[in-house]
């Protein structure tokens with residue numbers, strides 16, 4: 001499985017700002033979107049293009065356009081919505097397929113409560129978005145839902161991950177690509193990433 005920790009200075013700077021405890025909901029939301037935009041740029045670098053001819057100002061001109069498979073963005077509710085505007089800024093025509101999952105606070109197991117996929121999943125590249133990849137349970141459940149729907153090409157975009165979550169996905173789904181702004185150190189006893197960002201859903205939605 002390909003795991004890309006995207007160490008671009010803009011990403012590192014923005015993620016550094018996100019780690020500050022005093023951020024407002026507005027600031028955290030804006031930074032989530034901005035980092036998501038940059039991760040999307042990186043995660044789409046291998047999309048195939050084809051050459052077409054258009055009418056330019058001085059006559060016909062050859063240009064590139066993205067070929068074939070279309071993209072569906074897959075936010076994992078709730079916190080994944082915090083990255084969606086950034087991704088859609090870059091891929092405005094992408095269809096959105098939503099997965100609703102929350103992590104049981106005691107068992108840390110994902111609990112599924114919603115699924116609504118767009119049509120033609122077999123033909124699409126799925127870009128899963130979620131700020132946190134912790135135990136990996138939520139991502140694993142999402143990948144299984146996507147594969148069941150026929151989706152064959154899956155990438156995941158995360159702000160922060162930990163090695164044990166990444167390893168869980170690597171072992172089960174070596175074909176899935178992961179793009180992450182930072183691979184952090186470890187999980188604490190409650191399953192939160194250290195140093196991490198805290199509870200990303202609460203920060204994006206302003207809940208406690």
Ligand SMILES: O=P(O)(O)OC[C@H]1O[C@H](OP(=O)(O)OP(=O)(O)O)[C@H](O)[C@@H]1O
Pocket residue numbers: 076077078079080101102103104108110130131132133134135136137138139165191200201202
């Ligand atoms: O890798 P895991 O151990 O599964 O943890 C990661 C999940 O936990 C968070 O969601 P949460 O359950 O807090 O739901 P929320 O987005 O509704 O707040 C996060 O946004 C991921 O979806």
Ligand SMILES: O=c1cc[nH]c(=O)[nH]1
Pocket residue numbers: 079132134191192193194196197198199200201
């Ligand atoms: O650190 C973590 C882990 C899971 N979910 C979060 O919101 N934060």
Ligand SMILES: [Mg+2]
Pocket residue numbers: 079199200201202
């Ligand atoms: Mg949460």
